[in-house]
């Protein structure tokens with residue numbers, strides 16, 4: 001590239017992945033037994049066949065711990081090597097402190113930083129981008145990036161439009177600092193060296209987006225603006241509420257737009273990407289996005305059929321499964337993308 005400058009700098013790469021889902025399988029028949037719905041409707045409209053739910057009282061940090069231990073071990077590290085935790089969730093252990101702090105204590109880590117990110121289903125993309133920026137600014141060497149959510153506790157079991165969609169799960173990656181390579185800081189700068197994106201492992205860049213005008217289309221309305229009272233509890237304000245059709249339309253458009261934007265800025269074509277690992281909310285959203293972008297379906301891994309929508313956990317769970325199955329190979333170029341409440345959305349381009 002003309003005027004490109006290669007800079008010796010710090011970057012980050014994913015070194016290990018892990019996941020954990022609860023043992024309890026909840027089939028579509030579970031809902032058909034007490035609601036006006038059917039296995040056929042749920043499969044056809046969402047692609048979901050089953051999901052996993054935790055036992056009541058399970059905390060997000062408890063579900064995340066095994067996923068993190070697996071990621072740390074896959075990275076060839078120990079808990080003593082971890083010096084930061086960035087955790088995406090909207091179903092925290094408590095209101096405060098952060099679930100990341102509870103998780104840190106469970107793992108026996110006492111150094112570095114730990115905090116939560118609230119970006120709903122985009123939580124992992126936001127957390128990964130934040131961790132990458134912290135590593136590049138010298139704040140950490142091996143950072144756990146976690147996505148965990150337990151929506152079984154925040155869905156209204158009598159709302160057929162939402163209760164069938166969600167599952168519980170956790171996924172984690174270890175994001176590690178790498179130095180001395182010619183990967184250019186701020187991969188989207190004018191100085192991006194074209195050759196780098198094709199040869200060196202690491203995070204090449206990301207884009208985070210939000211538009212709060214749509215906040216009420218997907219929310220749990222209880223909070224400081226709407227404190228719990230007998231009336232608000234009776235109304236179910238502590239449960240997730242969603243305008244499904246609106247979310248669907250926005251999801252397809254935003255995932256396609258942010259994917260294109262990240263690839264354009266990196267000078268990478270859709271064809272060059274090996275896998276598009278996208279938030280697992282609904283199989284039809286994934287296939288519509290793929291069609292929109294001209295991506296062959298085999299490049300879009302899908303596991304929403306087995307786990308439902310696990311919100312911030314979907315992307316790290318897909319990453320862990322694809323790695324286990326040998327579907328991700330060293331050198332592959334991955335485009336991760338998600339959209340969720342807020343609305344918030346984003347994408348990250350990664351060379352494995």
Ligand code: ACO
Pocket residue numbers: 036037038041042045046120121122160161162164218242243244245246247248251281282285309311339340341
């Ligand atoms: N079983 C049977 N019928 C149902 C069910 C169900 N489980 N759920 C809704 N219906 C009915 C509706 O009541 C409606 O009936 P009506 O026509 O008599 O009013 C009919 O099905 C059609 O409803 P739509 O909402 O138009 O159905 P649609 O095909 O859009 O599917 C769905 C609904 C699956 C919720 C879809 O809109 C969707 O997946 N939206 C996006 C959801 C999503 O991605 N959410 C998460 C974002 S991530 C996050 O941040 C948490």
